[in-house]
Amino acid sequence: MLAVLMTWPTLRYPLHTLPQDFHDPALQAWQMAWSGHILLSDPSQLWNSNTFFPERLSFAFSDTLLGYAPAGMIGDGPQAAILRYNIIFVLAHALATFGAYALVRQLGAGRTGAIVAGVAYTYAPWMLAQAGHLHIVSNGGIPLALAMLARGHGYSFTHGYRDQRRHAGWALAGWLVAAWQLSLGFGIGLVFAYVLGALLVASVFAWTWRKARHWAVKRRFGARLALADLFGGLIFAATGVLLSLQYFEVAHQHPEATRRVQDLEAYAPPLSGFFTSPPESLIWGGLHEGVRESLQWPAEMAVLPGYVLYALAIAGIFFSIWKLRHRLLLLAGVVVTMILAMGPNFFFGGKYTYLPLFNYLPGWDGLRTPGRLMLWTTLLLGILAAGAVGAVVRRVNEIAATRVTQRPGILLRLVTLVPLLLVLVEGLNTTPHPAVPRQPEVMRSDSGPMIVLPFNLTYEQTVMLWSTTRFQPVVNGGSGFTPVRQERTREAVETFPDQASVDYLRELGVKTVVLLRDALAGTPWQAAVDLPVDTLGIQREEIGNTIVYRL
Secondary structure (H helix, E strand, O other), X not given: OHHHHHOOOOOOOOOOEOOOOOOHHHHHHHHHHHHHHHHHHOHHHOOOOOOOOOOOOHHHHOOOOHHHHHHHOOOOOHHHHHHHHHHHHHHHHHHHHHHHHHHHHHHOOOHHHHXXXXXXXXOOHHXXXXXXXXXXXOOOHHHHHHHHHHHHEEEEOOOEEEEEEEOHHHHHHHHHHHHHHHHOOHHHHHHHHHHHHHHHHHHHHHXXXXXXXXOOOOOOOOHHHHHHHHHHHHHHHHHHHHHHHHHHHHHXXXXXXXXXXXXXXHHOOOHHHHHOOOOOEOOOOOOOHHHHOOOOOHHHHOOOOOHHHHHHHHHHHHOOOOOHHHHHHHHHHHHHHHHHHOHHHOHHHHOOOHHHHHHHOOOHHHOOOHHHHHHHHXXXXXXXXXXXXXXXXXXXXXXXXXXXXHHHHHHHHHHOOHHHHHHHHHOOEOOOOOEOOOOOHHHHOOOOOEEEEOOOOXXXXXXXXXXXXXXXXXXXXXXXXXXXXXXXXXXXXXXOOOHHHHHHHHHHOOOEEEEEHHHOOOXXXXXXXXXXXHHHOOEEEEEOOEEEEEO
């Protein structure tokens, strides 16, 4: 219910609108539809999607959201894809809140502090700018997996490691959730994998050191838990390897997909970005308009996690239920993740911070948005904040217990909800929800291969969404990079319909060209509707609001 309210009006017209815009959300709605469709019909062709025809491995041109494939098996066509996307979008917010709540509870905080952390993690102002990126919004598996792993290993901040609290089932579940999270995409999944690796190494070192230091005290681990970690870890690693093979092959076939350091600068915030809100924030969006004008790419550079969250986290450094060493570790994590989020915009161009990761860690050079590391900053700030809220709740309960009547105690306890309300208010949005253009009639009947004009970035992802009725091969496609052949095609068809463009498309294998009459103004195809085609050996007909050419 909270996710429905905080993402409203996503579910107001769930068959017709998409949050933020109809570009990346349309792409991701198609991704879910494609994975569900192809796994039911021909799993061997999963990576060779119907878009970017005739490219191979085109499903790996972007994060795949493969973990949502079961949802993609329900329904068909654009409306089903839009409805599916909107439902998953709302549920992703709910899972993020629940996952962060579960993690902070497992670490030892009370309910009030944990829900503050969960809400702050999910509805941080900077996350509002990611409403069009479902693969970023779908981050709830990260804290949920960490919560399960901590529970399975009997670990919490308040009690440390307790072998009597071990549970192999929870540990295995944590690894499985982590593998599912990784299957949603490497955009945030790659960093998660490295964090898990670092935590694993640190945990083994800490456990071994403490056992050696207190050798007289038995510190059991157990064969069942070891097997759960081994089996679960192998599943997680296998998921990452099997998925990454396709991306490495795409990088080999398409050198133009390689990220450069210069590409990172537009997606990494400067220091001022940590205090700047995106325009989608109801509270701060208008007030920060002037500051955003100085940012090269505000959508990725305005990364305010919330002023209330900052205040609660700072309070949590000095007044908290967490032990001092945990507070210092959390603070160090906040500082490190903020520095890394700045990418090459940190001192010395990130030479000693982000660039070593970019240059030497496998897969890291595929990430073009350092600012999204704020996901980890926000989570760590939330844990710090939960410590402060937990300390306040504990003190209020102590005071309330000394009261003669219950009324003062109830009022005092209501005060502890003020941080939650303030965090929620900072998460209120003004995210636009535009209506998706209607699917052309010809795309419900023609089997392709086809190209839809205008062939530009405005309609690429929308055409992908339109193709979810028949999944016919289409030349159109949008991703994080533009393949060289698609760029050549874009140049070749600017003169369509003429003999050169027709010959090029025939050689490419295209059988149908669709012109969207309402979208031609100001494009090279504006005059195409009046050009004769009798000498080109092609057929021309009008179907609905489109002009269709049969090659």
